[in-house]
């Protein structure tokens with residue numbers, strides 16, 4: 001580990017929670033250089049929904065490289081882009097009757113967010129962006145400005161005006177109708193003094209914020225409010241999308257149709273950097289090359305994304321499997337943790353589950369103790385008070401139950 005301490009910036013983070021040297025990975029396992037297998041309940045924060053190194057995606061990459069497939073091409077027309085566009089339309093957009101255009105942004109989630117808020121400002125001619133408590137949208141300046149976490153924002157260095165922070169569903173304990181009325185008052189009642197926003201930006205399930213789910217009614221209300229005040233609705237589905245909660249998009253049960261949808265993390269399927277911003281066609285008003293970038297539409301990632309779409313999204317088998325596995329894990333955890341001396345509260349949807357404990361420091365200690373038992377599970381929430389359970393959607397039942405059992409046993413051992 002000396003090489004990292006000696007040469008890598010102190011900004012490194014996850015490696016401090018999981019300090020071993022990793023070398024290979026397969027399916028639901030990360031393998032350290034000394035051959036220890038770690039069961040992965042984190043999946044790169046939702047980047048590995050189909051597990052590590054899916055053999056069909058790896059094979060496609062090897063073939064592509066062997067035949068001299070184009071790797072870097074700016075945003076030139078490429079065979080892999082054509083195939084991705086066709087597959088994404090056929091497997092994801094058309095079945096949902098979505099008519100969104102696909103914008104390739106720089107390769108990480110935050111790039112997709114920047115494009116979204118920039119376009120919303122251009123469309124509306126407004127500056128303010130309405131965002132929510134607990135929201136996490138990335139580390140570049142615009143995305144960071146609308147992110148809630150103060151520890152991440154302390155080094156922002158400049159002030160970014162025009163951010164209106166609103167309470168997320170459930171933060172104030174009123175019923176949904178009262179919460180929605182409060183939100184509407186903020187913009188529609190005289191005397192509140194808020195600028196009308198260019199957009200409302202939200203996660204339908206907050207990942208970093210602590211696995212908080214918005215109700216369908218609340219999402220519908222925010223969508224209606226956005227329409228009423230002439231703002232765009234941007235859903236950041238970077239972590240919760242790609243089937244993590246069951247359906248491809250996390251907001252599908254609400255039947256809302258966001259004006260802009262941000263996707264990244266699991267989109268490539270293989271963990272390669274790749275992001276897109278989906279735009280309703282009437283808002284696709286960019287001038288050519290107005291939002292540019294050297295690494296947009298990484299060809300290898302478009303290739304593996306296409307394999308993922310054809311392999312997992314031809315029917316709703318994966319969605320059904322995620323519902324069933326999520327139910328199974330939730331029930332196992334609920335029963336197994338019910339006897340703990342401290343309260344454990346399970347939240348989330350599909351295989352995007354979180355466990356909040358009555359003692360805020362417990363999740364952090366649990367994550368560390370699980371790592372000693374060769375399991376990777378991270379924490380989330382503003383005080384790292386929630387243990388995240390995000391196994392691969394493709395994890396087999398035996399590994400899933402094994403992971404659940406380890407969490408239960410270690411939690412009991414720790415709380416004794």
Ligand SMILES: *Cc1c(COP(=O)(O)O)cnc(C)c1O
Nearest residue numbers: 108109110136137138207238239
């Ligand atoms: C990870 C994440 C981002 C940022 O993506 P990066 O690839 O890290 O830039 C934005 N929004 C959500 C919800 C995320 O989980």
